[in-house]
Amino acid sequence: QVQLVESGGGLVQAGGSLRLSCAASGRTFSTYAMGWFRQAPGKEREFVAAISWNAGNTYYADSVKGRFTISRYISNARTAVYLQMNSLSPEDTALYYCAAATSGSKWYDGTVGAYNYWGQGTQVTVSS
Numbered sequence: 001q002v003q004l005v006e007s008g009g010g011l012v013q014a015g016g017s018l019r020l021s022c023a024a025s026g027r028t029f030s031t032y033a034m035g036w037f038r039q040a041p042g043k044e045r046e047f048v049a050a051i052s053w054n055a056g057n058t059y060y061a062d063s064v065k066g067r068f069t070i071s072r073y074i075s076n077a078r079t080a081v082y083l084q085m086n087s088l089s090p091e092d093t094a095l096y097y098c099a100a101a102t103s104g105s106k107w108y109d110g111t112v113g114a115y116n117y118w119g120q121g122t123q124v125t126v127s128s
Contacts, residue, residue: 009122022098047110
């Protein structure tokens with residue numbers, strides 16, 4: 001059973017930081033690109049950041065560049081991906097999703113449809 005499980009969300013004041021984690025299991029995700037997306041109430045799901053299977057390439061939405069950092073733990077036994085979020089603002093409030101995409105897809109352009117597997121999300125709330 002394929003599972004992506006996010007954790008690390010919570011309530012933080014503006015200017016604060018959070019680190020999200022995503023644990024992938026059920027298949028070998030070491031060759032998959034991984035991404036983070038978010039969805040605020042009443043809005044469409046949007047791309048936040050993505051990282052290639054070997055962590056050699058990273059991509060970010062313009063709105064988070066310089067504030068968020070995506071990274072991943074690579075091994076044959078397990079895959080984990082992280083999102084370090086700094087200088088948070090109320091506009092970052094959303095449900096954050098972890099996702100996985102095959103390396104042959106256009107995972108790098110942030111297209112939701114390029115990702116094959118999704119977690120259930122972890123809530124991030126930033127108070128002003």
